[in-house]
Amino acid sequence: MSAGERALSDAAEAAAVDARLVSLGRVRGMGVFLVLLGVVTLMAFALGVTGGARATFLLSTPPSIDLSPLVMSVRPVAIACALVCGGLGIVLLVRLRTQGSYLIFSAGFCAFLWAFLAWAARGNTLNFVQMLAETMVAATPLVYGSLSGILCERSGVVNIAIEGQFLAGAFLGAMIGSATGNLWLGVVSGAVAGALFGALLAFLALRYGADQIIVGVVIVAFCTGLTNFLTAQVLTPDQTTLNSPSTFSPFAVPLLDKIPIAGPVLFDQNVFFYGAFALLVLVHVTLFHTRWGLRVRAVGEHPRAAQSVGIHVLSVRYRNVILGGVVAGIGGASFTIGSIGEFSAQMTAGLGYVALAAMIFGRWRPFGALGAALLFGFAVSLQSFLAVLSVGIPSPFLSMAPYVITIAVVSGLVGRVRPPAADGVPYSLE
Amino acid sequence: AGAGASTAPRVAAHRAPAVAVPHAAKHFLACEVTDTGGINDRSFNASAYLGLKIAAKAIPGLSYKYLQSNSTSDYAPNISTFIGEKCGIIITVGFDMAQATQSAAKKNPNQKFAIVDFSYTPAMKNVLGLVYHTNQDAFLGGYLAAAMSKTGKVGTFGGQDIPPVTIYMDGFVAGVRYYDKVNHAHVVALGWTPAKKRNFASGAFAGNGTFTNDFTNQALGKTTTQTLIAQGADIIFPVAGAVGLGAAAAVKQAGPGHYMLWVDTDGCVSAPQYCSLFISSVTKGIAASVSAAVEAAARGTFHGGNYNGTLANGGVALAPFHQFANKVPAKVKAMLNKLKAEIEAGKISIDPNSYPAS
């Protein structure tokens, strides 16, 4: 190869950019933050308690095999955590490399959390396992929502309508599940409801080139109004037959449910939970390892390129947007027949938007979104435990915790995201 | 809390068998303006609406309708819309609407109003304020819960940290503590720790407790309840309207040995699918008092003023045990009746701080 070629390869090295790497500034920020957290831990949780204060963490609930509860003396634990947290912060600052910085940061943050929980549960008992279990439950609808978002946006269609599809799925799921007394029919009809609005989005955005965000926003408004209206007009007059379905009850996976901690947390949930994780793996694998996925991503990144190799951009998008609707619809059904039973107006409480946040936060990757969902779920579970442990924080502040944490993480750790290049861009042949 | 000067239970007096009085019979329109909770909140909006229905059954020719409020800004226009509709009486629901109701009542002295969960001082001629001393029956509920608890822990949580809610929780906690005192037991009430001294204006919290800060998000109710159960409670008392359904779902999921007390209405009537979980319900006679007010208005016997629902006048009560009729020990039942009498007679305190917390 000519010298020129060599120069090119060097040039290539020089020009190489890894979009996934975080900037050094951010690493520095994380380091400083951890150090501060360490100090806080020391001040508040270590010195802020009476010497003898003990905290008890329950590590096992039925059905898992019995573990003796973990009894900790708060102060030493807090001091240890403070050291770990601050130490890792310093590590970040001195090595100042981007690789693995997230890992180190998460470790440090967990140390802080542990100290915080110990402090919160001082002189008291914290059911740690159940705390994790509730994290999972709270995360489940978010997983469905963000997967729906990923399916759509990876193919280049922004789906802001998730909240609406949630509502539709929740409504129809409850109504059919209740009317027929068959929960599986409820799931199916939830999926259908979601698919319908997915189809509407696809139809208006793809066939008529309507702005995807506008259509999305309006679908939410439409679903909100429609479900409110039908609840008042149809469900309420006939509550017992139309709006009191039973719910999927959790079933324990034999043997696995015996595993301490993991058992009750992961293997004693209801079908929507297992479904979410199955779907998660499925979407990940198909998206990144199959022909279908390759083509979907190509369409989402560079539709003209996809089209120039004979891929039918619009049909790929139609398929994905409707699939996304199905997923969101099922997620919606989980609000009613997977949890509460009856449908009540606006019961999804904006979680569709939170799911959207989880998707962006997770950088349009299934497992990234899972991480975001779990974080949010943990915050939800945490705040309810703190409330019951009555740590003296005014309850409105407890309930804003999940949202504050999300903002902190998104601005502190995630930063600028890179959506699929053609996301939201209408596509036409000529 | 809310111990307003209890005027004679005037309204209750009219709850005799409803004989259709001719001159009232031709046409009478009763109207309700809901607060933002909506007509289907399984709480005071729904109860008030039930009141209208009851009145309609009692009085031929009485028709009723409601207007939904979606935000604070809707109250005034909703009320004036109904005034325009020539409603015989307008029921407004919730303290949120106190101001709107008051100004509307001042502007239209001949328009009859009744407002749920609020009482005016000084009382107004054309407005009947309906308030309920739910800490009285909640006290009984607390005692019952403590008596029925196997784990020695019971839990409560509220929809929001506001008196109509926390007054329930005060009574509940008081009942539990009273149980401990008289039975030398150590049942703990999770979810609400009333402050020694109540002083709202200063901004100090009226206690420290668990709230969903939301009367509609049932999922949150479920999470909260699961948390209470996880922390050992086996009997839950949600004071959060429809959010209570989330609690019921959680209790059901927690399986045998976990029960709850419903709130506001008799749970076995308003949420029958969960009747098997309800030891009893701590009710608040909104429906009864509203229908009484409407009927009074229809019959032309309406007087403004304030109505205080108490155990004595049946304005608040502990609902039947239904499926627990023979699970609740006779001893406990007897005790509850005794307590009821003593509370009516004002013989025992229902202030949680008059008993030690265990």
Next chain:
Amino acid sequence: MRLELAGITKRFGDLVANDGIDLSVEEGEIHCLLGENGAGKTTLMNVLFGLLHADGGEIRIDGEPVRFSDPGDAVRRGIGMVHQHFMLVPVFSVAENVVLGFEPVRRLGFLDRRRARAEIRRLSAEFGLAVDPDALVEHLPVGAQQRVEILKALIRDAKVLILDEPTAVLTPQETEALFTIMRSLVAAGRSILFITHKLKEVLAVADRITVVRLGRVVGHTTPAETDEDQLAAMMVGRSVELVVHKEPARPGEAVLEIAGLRVVDDRGVTVVDDVSLDVRAGEIVAVAGVQGNGQTELAEAVTGMRAVAAGTIRVGGRDLSHATPRRAIEAGVANVPEDRQSDGLVLSLSIADNLVLNQYDRAPYARHGARRLARVRADGERKLAEFDIRAPSAAVAVGTLSGGNQQKVVVARELSRPVKLLVCSQPTRGLDVGSIEYVHRRIVAERDRGAAVLLVSSELDEVLALGDRVAVMYRGRIAGVVDPSVGRDRIGLLMAGIDAVAPPPGGAKGESP
């Protein structure tokens, strides 16, 4: 395989992009399609490739009429296209891009990446298209990206290969490599439709030449029977000055003084390393170098677009080391950015607005925070004439102009205010001879007016034609500052990081990273 286009007509609204174009490509020939910006070359190729549907005329393969409803059809009939604007997914690996739409799969549609790699390696070897199948396309220099595009066509076994302005973004070395590939392809019995603006190249590789103007064929010819001037005249419809006339520079005092400049990208990698360079009033310093060796970052640093890690930048005595773009502009630095579409223009806005993009808030275009739209428009119309920008009016969106005219808008904006230092990167990329002539004249005129000019170009001809001095960059450092008279080869070697005296280390294989 023999390809014929007969009377192809394509309209966009009332604009006729192709007007009854006839063209035929014989087996094993390189057929050059030549034409100025907006002549309709790309449009014609898109029609041929099934991306656009002709309003008239027909396509014949070996005499048999065919209809391409989409590129899939065209590919099936053995037509491959390397697009002017690459059709590559930046975040995909080379292998993924190459096999896209043509994926080898295992059971359940799982991608068979191993087979894809093997296939690519085979073709690479066969036609000397060095490229690493696992590299991310966005990390590759354009030359390599081009090879990926060619591989895309080859793996689909294209008989006729369309190359739309493939050399517009290539360095001399890359261009040479491409020609070698093209020759080996036609040797293997494939035929090539080759579009370019560069007459030298046409004469170098073409078997036959077709020239189009304003959507019409203006003539067929062969290298043997024509020369550059004749071709230029055919393209533009008038005679064109191909050599830049400029008097020897009369440099004044230094305007731009760069000392020990170090620029670090946001990952901490040093991209400009200890660079010191002066540009004096009335001289053009051309910076040559392979894409990605720091010359872009150098220009960005000078124009305040990129932070400076160490060293100083002074313009007219003022320290601009840590200046914002705005302060650079105020200091009299004009900037013709490398990528006009993404950095130079707002395609959705009108020409008039784009012409005042860095003046919009100053007199005479604004008063007390209010824009004077009437004035903006009037001036826009004036500059349209002055800089001979071909557009119906200054009110039309810049996006509707062809490449050449878009570049003229940028140049017009930068040169229509007092300028101390003119920084232009790849100023004639993708432009036709007519526009190139114009832009070059403008740059020289600016120099003669007494401005200092820093010209960054990977276009060796341009460097040699315009530069009074040539600074060659390699891996962020200045490999040498030479007089243009030293000639292409010496400079080419410097660009490749090889000092002319040292023998080129041969046989280095494999494309990184």
Next chain:
Amino acid sequence: MSAAESALASPSPPGTPWWRRVLAFVTEANVAVVTLLAVVGGLVVGALLIIVTTPATLHAWGAVGRAPGAAFATSFSTVGNAYGALFAGSVISPSALGHALTTGRGWTGVFTPISETLVSATPLILAGTGVAIGFSTGVFNIGGQGQLIAGALAATYVGFGVSLPLVPHLVLVVLAGAAGGALAGFIPGILKARTGAHEVIVTIMLNYIFLDLLAYLLTTHPLQQPGQSNSISQTIPMTARLPHLFGSTLRVNLGLLIALAVAAAASWFMRKSTLGFEFTVIGANPSAGRTAGMDARRATIAVLTISGALVGLAGMSTVSGTDFFLSSGYGGAVGFNAITVALLGRNRPLGVVLGSLLFAALSTGGRYMQAVASIPIDLTTVIQAVIVFMVATPALVREIFRLREAGAGKILLFTKGWGG
């Protein structure tokens, strides 16, 4: 483009008779026509919903075989009643008018509906304009609800906190409202600019945060009403209330004028001001803006702050225009309707004003419709949604109603995607 503009822009050669030109105009898919047909479409969908959910009509349709006439008759009367009420409750009630004309009294009754419509349009105009400014700069502000609350809180505090004569007090309250919203908009702005946190996430989260903050402050001194243990704020004094425009009984107040002024100013700002131009450029192509010496970060912060300030004014307009106090039920859907209205108005202040009036009319009329015909007010949300659907897809409307492709006045509706 604005409807007004497209009306002028309808292309037809000079010298064609006026009626031809009118005909040409009404048969082409220009903004005015499409919007009108969208409204029709929305009402049709609403009518169908009424018919399929009202027992009486369902019953009639069940027996359509035997008495088809009855089915139609019932449907018509039901829908007729509902929409009659919708109109009477939002624009003018014929009966009231008749009564007023005959007796010469009760004129306020005649004007009450329109006044109510204007009242509920006021916050929509303000908030919608705010969101629109964001959109036209490629910033998607879903934080309307939060900024609304922030503005309302600030206005309330200043309202009861300070005591001044009417004019200065009002000015202060208005400024406070704007400042509150501006702060709530500044947060996502600075976060996006400094850390790249996406404004969609941050603004959504802030909505919940402000809701909880409100809940907290309402039970806390000094906001909470003295002697009141409920979560309800102090009432603001007369001096802090926006004066009514037409006497005490009609609630339409100074807020409306403020809203219109703001809309006009915004229109000028986006079209003529240098900062507005900077916003447009950075919205369309940030890197080009940067090359031209614009500061994209500063612009992002400025846009979100201004956008927030306008939404904050909306909050102020409700507190000191109609409510006079805050409670946990504050806000409702204004924050989200603002987005829909902005889109309906195609991110143009003039459009936002018209869109707001339409939305306001539907919801005030909806209230009356529920009171008279017992049709749940949520129906109007559905109608509103359908309208925006159709406005957003002119091509669809063109197909349904067989309109010609519009020359000028063609509808261009766009937002930017995530933009990264």
